[in-house]
Structures are given as structure tokens and as C-alpha cells.
């Protein structure tokens with residue numbers, strides 16, 4: 033007999049599992065750029081992003097991936113950044129984005 | 140001429156501040172409290188947002204003013220169940236007999252906290268690791284034990300926003316206003332108590348409207364490393380050794396998320412406590428029984444007097460969710476309206 037789920041089950045393959053150990057590099061990323069923690073995912077950085085015209089570049093999403101420990105996904109996407117700095121000029125939380133992306137892409 | 144008298148129903152922050160303001164304006168004040176002690180929810184809180192001032196300090200300073208004022212008479216354990224108009228004054232009814240009489244009345248009956256167990260999918264009252272935000276305050280006040288082992292110095296703790304608020308399923312469409320900032324405050328207190336802990340806030344929106352709130356949120360992120368996850372918790376289930384597994388949609392990732400916790404705190408909202416039934420010459424003060432509404436003041440937005448009937452004023456959070464500074468200011472404003480009424484201006 034198949035197991036009956038009541039209501040809400042989580043699809044294992046797609047799910048974010050916060051019980052798994054966070055990668056050690058995450059802490060060093062935060063140490064190199066503490067302002068990453070101040071992001072509120074407003075999306076401004078993505079809306080003004082120069083690279084966003086050509087590639088899938090949404091900085092705040094990289095940051096969310098980092099927070100969830102999905103560093104592999106994050107590093108791959110960070111490569112699209114051209115380090116132009118437009119995002120940083122518009123960030124309401126003063127996140128040092130250009131430096132942060134550089135650190136992300138070098139992890 | 141004898142001094143005019145005002146009766147106040149409820150000795151929480153709204154009632155206490157009304158009493159002080161009215162006594163300072165020269166009135167005799169009878170202050171009635173249903174419970175055995177004054178202070179309302181303030182008496183059960185630990186520290187206050189956003190300045191982390193001990194709640195006891197504020198209550199003590201209010202109580203000192205109340206007790207020091209010769210014109211204020213405080214009576215606890217008195218349940219005023221209704222009012223009756225008698226000429227130009229109001230009679231206060233306690234179980235069918237007249238308890239007192241006053242020229243004007245202030246209803247300051249406050250709010251009730253949402254009963255967390257009504258939100259069944261979170262398992263409050265079933266799993267000991269699931270507690271309400273009020274119970275967490277009791278733990279901070281050392282009136283209650285942590286629901287996990289004393290040896291656990293790095294607990295994982297989740298805080299769920301909007302429990303019983305913004306939720307048509309609970310019949311409460313409104314936002315309770317104070318619980319987002321309470322969650323931020325409690326998250327910081329938790330990190331101060333257990334620096335090695337991980338604290339996760341599950342929010343729908345961060346409603347940081349007050350002075351100093353957004354700054355505290357920023358501090359929680361940057362200095363205390365509190366995690367904020369946007370998504371409403373779908374359920375909490377037991378996961379062995381008294382721990383709790385929670386599931387939610389991580390809406391920023393667009394993926395489902397799961398997490399096992401040592402403690403889950405439900406940020407319960409505010410609900411109505413007393414629903415007055417207003418008739419021609421009587422007002423029945425009914426206890427909120429599942430379906431009650433906050434006291435509605437017609438025209439309140441355009442600055443009309445905060446009263447239900449001539450001489451019957453309403454102050455504080457019994458009109459709807461409010462923060463402490465709002466409640467205290469409302470009590471002062473109500474006192475002025477009341478003076479205008481009694482001196483024939485209003």
C-alpha cells in the first residue's frame with residue numbers, strides 16, 4: 033500500500049532542506065561582505081542590472097541561494113555580472129553588491 | 140460643588156493612562172479591573188520594542204502615578220457587565236446590581252490574544268515545543284521553562300508571523316500590527332540568550348511601520364544574524380525527540396522548504412475582548428466569544444469624539460490592534476474629549 037500523505041508534502045528533489053549542514057564557505061562569504069545580510073529582496077538590483085539585459089542575472093536571487101546553502105547554483109550564476117556597479121547605486125539597504133558578486137564568483 | 144466623577148473599565152495601559160490624565164484634569168476617578176491585578180498584557184511582557192525597555196518599568200511608573208493620586212480609586216476583581224443611563228450619568232452594573240455611578244465612562248477593555256490552538260496545523264497545545272509569543276515572554280520572565288533540554292545551547296528556533304491575523308480562515312482579515320516587530324524583538328532576545336542558536340522568522344510581509352522598527356529589523360539581520368524567510372508555514376509536525384518539522388513555500392526561491400526545529404513560536408495576533416451591545420439606555424458589555432468585533436466608533440477617522448454614546452468614551456486597543464505608544468496617546472486624547480464633554484464644549 034502506498035503511504036497516504038495528509039495535505040502538505042514536500043517534493044524531495046526540489047525542496048530546500050535547511051536541516052542539511054551549511055557549507056563552510058558561506059560563513060567566509062558573509063565575513064568578506066557582511067552587508068549581504070542586510071538584503072530585503074526588494075529586487076531593485078535586478079531591475080537596474082546591466083547584465084540582466086543579456087543574461088539571467090538577479091543579484092538578490094544569488095543572495096537567497098547563498099542563504100539557503102545552494103552555493104553551487106549561486107557561483108554559476110554570479111559569472112554573468114559585468115561589475116558595472118549600477119545595482120549598488122540603487123540598493124536601499126546599502127549592500128556592497130559589486131564586491132559581493134565578485135566574492136561569490138570566486139568561491 | 141462636588142467633583143465630577145469618571146468611571147474607567149479596565150486597568151491595562153489604556154485604563155491606567157486615562158485614569159492619570161483624568162485625575163490630573165481634576166476629576167474623581169473610579170478604575171475597575173476584572174482581573175485580580177492591574178496592568179493587562181503589559182504585566183505579562185518582558186521587554187518592549189523597539190528600545191528593549193523592561194515592561195515592568197513602564198507598568199511601575201504608571202502604577203506609581205495611579206496609586207499616588209488621591210483622586211483615583213482602583214478596584215480589582217470587579218467585572219462590570221453593563222451600563223445604564225440614569226439622567227445625565229451612567230450606572231455601572233455588576234451582576235445585576237449597581238456597583239457605582241459616574242458622570243462619564245471610559246471603556247478601556249483592551250484586547251485578547253488569539254488562541255494559538257485554533258490554528259490547528261501548527262499543533263499548539265499538542266506538541267510542547269510549539270508555544271505562543273506570550274508564552275515566550277513568560278519564559279523570558281522565568282515563569283516558564285524552555286521546551287527543550289537545558290544542555291541544548293544551540294537550539295534551532297522558528298517564529299511564525301501572522302498567526303490568527305490576515306487570515307480569512309480564522310475570520311480575522313486585519314493585521315495585528317504589533318506582531319512583526321514583536322517577532323524581531325523576540326528573535327534578538329533569543330539570540331542574546333543563545334548566541335549559538337539559529338533563529339528563523341517566517342513572514343508574509345515585514346510590517347515595520349513605527350519609529351525605530353525598520354532599524355531594529357536591520358540590526359536583527361546584520362548584528363544578530365536572524366534569518367528571515369518569506370513564506371507562510373503550511374504545517375508543523377512532530378519529528379522525534381520532541382522536535383518539530385516545519386514546511387513552507389520559500390517564496391523567494393520558488394521552492395518548498397523544510398526545517399527541523401527545537402522550538403516553534405507562534406506570533407499570535409490581537410482579537411476583540413469585549414463587544415458592547417448598545418441599546419437606547421443600556422449598554423451590555425459582552426465577553427468576546429469566538430465571534431466578536433472590535434468596538435467601532437463612527438466617524439473616528441475624521442476626528443469625531445471617541446464615544447459610543449454621550450458620556451461613554453472608548454480608549455485603547457479595544458478599538459482595534461494598537462501599539463503601546465498609540466494606546467497611551469489615545470488615552471490622553473480621550474481624556475481631553477471627555478473633559479470637553481463634561482465642561483459642555485463637546
Ligand code: SF4
Pocket residue numbers: 070071072073074075076077078091092119122123124125126127129
Ligand atoms: S537592491 Fe539591495 S536590498 Fe534590494 S534586493 Fe538588491 S541587494 Fe537586496
Ligand code: SF4
Pocket residue numbers: 077080081082083084089091112113114115116117118119120129130133
Ligand atoms: S554590478 Fe553586476 S549585478 Fe550589479 S548591475 Fe552591474 S552587472 Fe548587474
Ligand code: SF4
Pocket residue numbers: 300301302304305313314315316317318319320344345346406408
Ligand atoms: S504585524 Fe506582521 S505578523 Fe502581525 S499580523 Fe501584521 S503582518 Fe502579520
